[in-house]
Amino acid sequence: MPNDENGDTCFFCKKGKFVTRTEEIAFHQWTDKGYVFCRIPVSIGVCDRCGSRNWNDETEALIDDAVRKEYDKFR
Ligand SMILES: [Zn+2]
Numbered sequence: 001m002p003n004d005e006n007g008d009t010c011f012f013c014k015k016g017k018f019v020t021r022t023e024e025i026a027f028h029q030w031t032d033k034g035y036v037f038c039r040i041p042v043s044i045g046v047c048d049r050c051g052s053r054n055w056n057d058e059t060e061a062l063i064d065d066a067v068r069k070e071y072d073k074f075r
Helices: 056-072
Strands: 020-033 032-046
Touching: 020 056, 032 056
Parallel strands: none
Antiparallel strands: 020 032
16 A cells, blocks of 8 residues: 555546645535525645545535535525
């Protein structure tokens, strides 16, 4: 196993490395009460070469959580 300090080799360009950094992402998601719009800071891996994002389960969980909180405001 290679010993990478900053995580995995990019699986898109296979040359860069994913560097974890915090980015604010904005997104919206359709729910049965309408569109929910969220803007949250998440820590994601970004390739230092091609800029691809390594979207992981943790990121997904943060987004789900944010959507749920916004969704609750409709009640
Ligand atoms: Zn890359």
